[in-house]
Amino acid sequence: MNETIYKQTVRALFEGRATAPQKSMILDFLSVPENQELYFLWLEEWELQNPQIIADTDPAYFRLIGKSIAPESHTPTPPATPRNWFWLMGIAASVTFLLVVTGYLFRDSILHKKYTTAYGELKSLVLQDGSRVVLNANSTLTVPRFDFGKKSREVQLSGEAEFSVTHLPNNRRFIVRTPDQLEVQVLGTEFMVYSRARGSKVVLNKGSVQLRSLKNKDTKPLVISPGDVVTVSKQGSLTLSHNQSVAAHAGWKDHHFTFQDTPVSQIADQLNETFGVRIIIADSSLSKRTLGGTFKAETADDFLQVMSDILGVRIIPGTGKTPETYTLTY
Structure with missing residues (x-):
């Protein structure tokens, strides 16, 4: 992820100049929970830098409909006409709608x-x-x-x-x-x-x-x-x-596992919870064998090696499977 590009795109949204592809890009970005924190940090930063925003309605409207803006001149800007206000109300309604939809979709992340x-x-x-x-x-x-x-x-x-x-x-x-x-x-x-x-x-x-x-x-x-x-x-x-x-019960804080006559089937469940691996026990008698003691392991491989040494079993790793799979057998 190029954080700089995403930040610039999000700032464009805050400033009301984000394009449709950019808005789609932001929604994909926000679908990742970790990115939602970045979004709120950037929002806070932008609000601090822009305590008061004065809308330049005509250029905003022309940007919205995709037309170019005439070169800047020194002619005074004419007073707002009813049509100007109609355009402004349309833009405001669009922005309000976007904020409501965003607030609904990401209300849990906001709160x-x-x-x-x-x-x-x-x-x-x-x-x-x-x-x-x-x-x-x-x-x-x-x-x-x-x-x-x-x-x-x-x-x-x-x-x-x-x-x-x-x-x-x-x-x-x-x-x-x-x-x-x-x-x-x-x-x-x-x-x-x-x-x-x-x-x-x-x-x-x-x-x-x-x-x-x-x-x-x-x-x-x-x-x-x-x-x-x-x-x-x-x-x-x-x-x-x-x-x-x-x-x-607190040994996990130091990557320690403590068992007291714990069946291998329950140990396999704990390895899945901690390391996200799948353990296949090839023999029903092996699943009922128990293990006791305290063991230090920071990876699944560390612990499986301990099991292999103590129980005298073979650990056969799977190939190309998700989650990572190991088979325990005699």
Whole structure:
């Protein structure tokens, strides 16, 4: 992507001189989430440089209909006629329509900011209220763009993250919501939330949090204490375990994987979540074998080599497939 060309094209849109191909180019540019952040940065920069825009209506109209403008002369510009105003109203209506359509299509990007991580990537964030977040691989955190901490502190998480929430003088609650309708409410504490296709899990390090499943109305809110781990079923039921090792659940921050008699089939699921690889287990007896211990791996190949050494299995990489595929066999 040539950022300079896109920036010039976006500025042309702000100034009302973008052509139809340029507008199409901008819509393609905005279809990529990362580019939406650039768009708003350029908009803010342009607004600061142009605090007041005085429209030159006749040249704008001629540019709009594709006609050339006569060479500049020193003859005073005649006063606006009804036809001039008609042209101006038409241009204003077109611009208003474009703004409405853009606002509708990108309303979520306008109101929210998304932080994402790729497979195998970790990312540390500091939110507007001072709270800190560490995002695990293949995760997305959605945060309100305006007045975060003043009016609300609600975020949405898909994936896995550790939160260190700052307590505010106004006692504003911090709420994490997940795709499976789990709601985690806190004031100031440290905890981890896991939310993927296999289900959700909350691990509390410090303070206290309240969990509530909006999917199952029969499930009462649950308040947990440090060392507690809560797993959420697909039906929304909450299962509480006390006195768990928080460090074992937080190892991903250092690229550590901790297992305790974990079946190979579940390990394969975790590798898919973290690295985006597909694991084919050739033998049903192999899928039931278990693995225990803590292992450091920053790539799928690193971990698969460990599995090969410990379990005595062969790892056969696929060829030309997406996602990257590996077969485990004896």
